Amino acid sequence: MGKYLLRRILQMIPVVLGTTLLVYALVFLLPGDPVKAMFGDKPINEAVAAQIRAEYHLDQPFIVQYFIYLKNALTLDFGNTFAGQPVIDEIGRAFPVTIKLGLMAFVFEAIFGVVFGIISGLKKGKWYDTVILIVSLLLISVPTFVTGFVLQYLLGIQWSILPVTAGADPTFLDLLMPAMVLGSVSMAYIIRLTRAEISSNIAEDYVRTARAKGMSNGQVMLRHVLRNSLIPVVTYLGQDIGGLMGGAMITEQIFNIHGIGFLTYQSILKGEANLVVSIVTLLMLIFVVCNLVVDMLYAALDPRIRYA
Amino acid sequence: MTNENLDNELDNSGEPTPEYFMETLPGQDRYVAPIDETPLQDVDSVDESAPATSMWADAWRTLRRNPLFIISGLLIIFIIIVAIAPGLFTKQDPNACDLANSLSAASSGHPFGYDLQGCDVYTRVVYGTRTSLSVGLLSTLLVVALGTLIGAIAGFCGGWIDAVLSRITDIFFALPMLLGAIVVLQMFKSSKSIWKVVLVLALFGWVGVCRIARSAVLEAKNLEFNTASTALGSTPMRNLFRHILPNSLAPIIVIGTTSLASYIVAEATLSFLGVGLPTTTVSWGGDISSAQTNLQTDPLVLFYPSAALAITVLAFIMMGDAVKDALDPKSRTA
Numbered sequence: 001m002g003k004y005l006l007r008r009i010l011q012m013i014p015v016v017l018g019t020t021l022l023v024y025a026l027v028f029l030l031p032g033d034p035v036k037a038m039f040g041d042k043p044i045n046e047a048v049a050a051q052i053r054a055e056y057h058l059d060q061p062f063i064v065q066y067f068i069y070l071k072n073a074l075t076l077d078f079g080n081t082f083a084g085q086p087v088i089d090e091i092g093r094a095f096p097v098t099i100k101l102g103l104m105a106f107v108f109e110a111i112f113g114v115v116f117g118i119i120s121g122l123k124k125g126k127w128y129d130t131v132i133l134i135v136s137l138l139l140i141s142v143p144t145f146v147t148g149f150v151l152q153y154l155l156g157i158q159w160s161i162l163p164v165t166a167g168a169d170p171t172f173l174d175l176l177m178p179a180m181v182l183g184s185v186s187m188a189y190i191i192r193l194t195r196a197e198i199s200s201n202i203a204e205d206y207v208r209t210a211r212a213k214g215m216s217n218g219q220v221m222l223r224h225v226l227r228n229s230l231i232p233v234v235t236y237l238g239q240d241i242g243g244l245m246g247g248a249m250i251t252e253q254i255f256n257i258h259g260i261g262f263l264t265y266q267s268i269l270k271g272e273a274n275l276v277v278s279i280v281t282l283l284m285l286i287f288v289v290c291n292l293v294v295d296m297l298y299a300a301l302d303p304r305i306r307y308a
Numbered sequence: 309m310t311n312e313n314l315d316n317e318l319d320n321s322g323e324p325t326p327e328y329f330m331e332t333l334p335g336q337d338r339y340v341a342p343i344d345e346t347p348l349q350d351v352d353s354v355d356e357s358a359p360a361t362s363m364w365a366d367a368w369r370t371l372r373r374n375p376l377f378i379i380s381g382l383l384i385i386f387i388i389i390v391a392i393a394p395g396l397f398t399k400q401d402p403n404a405c406d407l408a409n410s411l412s413a414a415s416s417g418h419p420f421g422y423d424l425q426g427c428d429v430y431t432r433v434v435y436g437t438r439t440s441l442s443v444g445l446l447s448t449l450l451v452v453a454l455g456t457l458i459g460a461i462a463g464f465c466g467g468w469i470d471a472v473l474s475r476i477t478d479i480f481f482a483l484p485m486l487l488g489a490i491v492v493l494q495m496f497k498s499s500k501s502i503w504k505v506v507l508v509l510a511l512f513g514w515v516g517v518c519r520i521a522r523s524a525v526l527e528a529k530n531l532e533f534n535t536a537s538t539a540l541g542s543t544p545m546r547n548l549f550r551h552i553l554p555n556s557l558a559p560i561i562v563i564g565t566t567s568l569a570s571y572i573v574a575e576a577t578l579s580f581l582g583v584g585l586p587t588t589t590v591s592w593g594g595d596i597s598s599a600q601t602n603l604q605t606d607p608l609v610l611f612y613p614s615a616a617l618a619i620t621v622l623a624f625i626m627m628g629d630a631v632k633d634a635l636d637p638k639s640r641t642a
Contacts, residue, residue, distance in 0.1 A: 023488075141622035145596070149600065242484075
């Protein structure tokens with residue numbers, strides 16, 4: 001197990017380096033001159049421009065810039081934005097908001113996805129099973145931004161239950177609707193996954209054996225059917241954490257939440273190379289670590305899987 | 309253990325039935341199953357006179373009986389007709405807009421009313437079909453081609469080629485598609501086109517197909533028919549194209565069909581964010597984005613393109629499910 005873990009962590013290094021290089025190259029190739037943009041309408045003072053270029057290493061070839069960035073990143077110095085703010089401060093301000101949003105979406109999709117999936121899987125063919133199935137299919141087919149607008153219109157404008165947009169410092173209530181929107185597609189997938197797992201496991205021999213031994217129905221469900229059915233669901237949930245961080249880009253845009261997604265989109269538009277690369281690296285690290293944790297969890301939940 | 313021994317043991321264990329087992333209590337029925345007299349061989353033997361069937365014929369038979377396939381198939385045919393010949397459904401020009409009509413309600417000949425710019429919403433919904441469908445289809449084709457090629461090379465060659473390609477796949481896998489697409493499309497801000505959106509979606513989408521193609525090729529490579537074919541003097545390349553690829557096609561087709569819907573959504577999302585298609589191209593995503601400002605007063609302008617988008621995506625998701633059920637019997641959900 002320890003050896004496997006070490007190998008996985010070592011394998012992560014080239015992936016992380018490769019991804020940062022890829023993103024850095026992409027952002028570097030963005031058109032437009034950020035230094036020129038800093039002067040705005042004023043005439044460009046060549047001496048000042050050259051000094052700024054030197055300060056941000058913009059006069060160096062791309063690969064040198066990348067290694068300078070990497071070297072600094074190792075000492076947790078991710079550089080400054082073009083406005084002079086340290087990148088780490090910008091991220092530090094936006095990240096807690098997205099964590100809060102992502103956590104709420106995660107809890108939402110996990111609870112509702114599993115509960116509706118179990119109800120649906122146990123009572124296959126009942127009218128509420130059909131309703132749950134249709135709703136989940138709808139949620140999957142409607143793009144997130146449309147779901148967002150529909151909820152904004154219904155919950156926010158028509159019925160005025162929840163605030164339509166969140167501000168700079170959102171409260172729990174402000175984030176409730178965005179979290180539902182962010183988690184909606186994954187929730188639908190979890191419902192379908194749980195339903196399929198429950199309904200196939202319920203027909204397994206070990207369930208009949210457990211019943212034959214005189215185990216009560218609740219115990220059979222809890223100890224055997226649920227435990228076996230939820231393994232793939234846990235895997236899905238773990239992999240989804242990274243997806244939620246990416247999906248936040250759309251949701252935060254719709255609801256005007258000043259989190260990581262909002263920051264990423266703005267910095268792509270402005271060509272803020274340092275900021276974009278740092279955020280993507282951060283998201284990717286979260287994604288890769290989550291995958292690793294899921295694989296470990298998988299072994300813990302399913303005794304048939306052992307890593308050598 | 310020999311057969312005889314086995315028989316003896318079975319007899320021994322079956323014979324001494326205790327008396328109290330045989331006693332029938334009042335009100336108790338005994339049911340004894342009739343002995344099935346069909347010899348086992350008749351059940352198991354292969355009917356050689358029947359016409360030969362292939363996996364594809366089997367899959368097609370399963371598909372044809374699946375109501376999901378019929379419904380989604382009809383929907384998709386309808387969507388394709390609308391995309392090819394939008395002129396059949398509306399006589400108006402989607403870009404002929406009159407500001408005097410801005411946000412007017414539905415009237416005769418204009419069932420969905422007008423948007424902010426005074427364009428006929430119905431006409432724009434009809435013309436938007438072509439954009440969504442072509443981006444979805446082209447991206448999927450490109451993704452499947454690229455993913456299969458890279459995956460097949462990785463799985464077939466193995467060794468260091470596989471190691472390098474797999475690491476590259478890992479890198480692209482860790483990068484969210486939407487994020488990468490926005491960064492690249494931002495580069496072409498001044499010269500947007502459908503082709504660029506397709507290429508960018510393919511650039512960040514091939515990973516999924518590649519992984520599946522690689523494992524399918526790897527699995528088929530080690531099967532006996534491949535060894536047999538090599539023993540008969542076939543070259544590795546011939547093996548790849550004649551035996552390995554046809555045998556690993558099913559999972560690739562499944563992921564291709566299921567991901568088509570996600571490319572349509574991705575295109576709409578990019579257009580919604582304003583980095584996708586040029587503003588002159590009529591697209592559902594773009595129309596939803598511009599209708600967003602008047603959500604409070606005119607939600608219907610936003611509703612129609614959204615509904616069209618949702619129905620299209622739903623049709624392709626159902627089709628994907630049906631194809632998956634037919635080609636991958638192990639994953640059958642119902």
